[in-house]
Amino acid sequence: MIGRVCVAGAGTMGHGIALTYALAGCRVSLYDGFEPARAAAPRRIWESLSFLAEEGFLREAEARGAADRITLFDTLAEAVRDAELVLESVPENLALKRELFAELDALCPPDCVLASNTSSLPLSGITEGLRKERRAMAMVCHWYNPPFLIPIVELSFFGNMDAEVFERVRELHIRAGKQPVKVLKDIPGLVANRILHAMAREVFHLIEIEAASPEDIDRALKFGPGFRAATTGLLETADMGGLDIWCAAEDNLFPELNNADRACDLLRDYAARGKLGVKSGEGFFPYPGGTATAVVAAFRKRLLTQLRASGTY
Numbered sequence: 001m002i003g004r005v006c007v008a009g010a011g012t013m014g015h016g017i018a019l020t021y022a023l024a025g026c027r028v029s030l031y032d033g034f035e036p037a038r039a040a041a042p043r044r045i046w047e048s049l050s051f052l053a054e055e056g057f058l059r060e061a062e063a064r065g066a067a068d069r070i071t072l073f074d075t076l077a078e079a080v081r082d083a084e085l086v087l088e089s090v091p092e093n094l095a096l097k098r099e100l101f102a103e104l105d106a107l108c109p110p111d112c113v114l115a116s117n118t119s120s121l122p123l124s125g126i127t128e129g130l131r132k133e134r135r136a137m138a139m140v141c142h143w144y145n146p147p148f149l150i151p152i153v154e155l156s157f158f159g160n161m162d163a164e165v166f167e168r169v170r171e172l173h174i175r176a177g178k179q180p181v182k183v184l185k186d187i188p189g190l191v192a193n194r195i196l197h198a199m200a201r202e203v204f205h206l207i208e209i210e211a212a213s214p215e216d217i218d219r220a221l222k223f224g225p226g227f228r229a230a231t232t233g234l235l236e237t238a239d240m241g242g243l244d245i246w247c248a249a250e251d252n253l254f255p256e257l258n259n260a261d262r263a264c265d266l267l268r269d270y271a272a273r274g275k276l277g278v279k280s281g282e283g284f285f286p287y288p289g290g291t292a293t294a295v296v297a298a299f300r301k302r303l304l305t306q307l308r309a310s311g312t313y
């Protein structure tokens, strides 16, 4: 049973992953190469833990216990000492991740699992140059943001690793309350992001052709396919609807759907003009002075409601 974990990179994902492992009872070493990130990490961790406690999801003592199980490090060698799993969550840059894996290879004992939270890079690229024995201990362990609220964790099982090692990692994530998805192919985007961006391509296209207002397009998703998908997977839904019906609908609709192989011009134009969404004060919707904080807080509360409900899905 894995009980000692190191998380490398204390940014948006890393601090939230660290607190989730700590809530599962692990001792967590959190390493970041940059002082501002290390300085911010304890506050970010405590804000998330106290949110869970204030919402009644945890007891205050559990939140404090989890915070106490996390130790910050400014040296990788010290952070990985004793670790049974090291999860890197540094920026999405192949050279950086490859270099970090090479350092970890030199520092960690042979039975330590090395995992990457990469969203889009191939595992084979990150582990290139490592010995076969080390590659057999390497995997993708891809979380969703915010990591302590979204249940999915995609775990790679690409044929490089023994089933026993995979099961050890899977058990840790089940203990952490996650819903592990075993991904069998080293494909960009794994499973969840491929589904997400296939849907996003059509959503942005519908905005571009002004098929409906942004409010109505989001309403269609939230109260239509998204509402159903939150409780029932697409394959379950298709089985209930009848596969003959789905087949006919797809023959009629597929020629009509967007099939672009690059992001749409509207999205590109917004991004180029600094219309970035919540972080710049305007995206598809406006977020005037200070409302962004409330929008993010409301998002977290809704996710927590969903997390509670998902126990029955």
Ligand SMILES: NC(=O)c1ccc[n+]([C@@H]2O[C@H](COP(=O)([O-])OP(=O)(O)OC[C@H]3O[C@@H](n4cnc5c(N)ncnc54)[C@H](O)[C@@H]3O)[C@@H](O)[C@H]2O)c1
Binding pocket: 008, 009, 010, 011, 012, 013, 014, 031, 032, 033, 034, 037, 088, 089, 090, 091, 092, 093, 096, 100, 117, 118, 119, 120, 142, 143, 144, 145
């Ligand atoms: N943000 C998301 O929604 C999301 C979701 C799933 C997966 N991911 C993946 O998680 C990883 C991290 O993303 P993020 O959004 O947390 O990034 P981030 O920029 O918020 O955090 C990265 C952290 O890594 C630190 N860092 C940079 N170089 C380092 C090094 N050499 N050694 C140690 N620390 C270093 C930085 O100081 C920073 O704190 C990426 O691979 C990303 O694709 C992100």
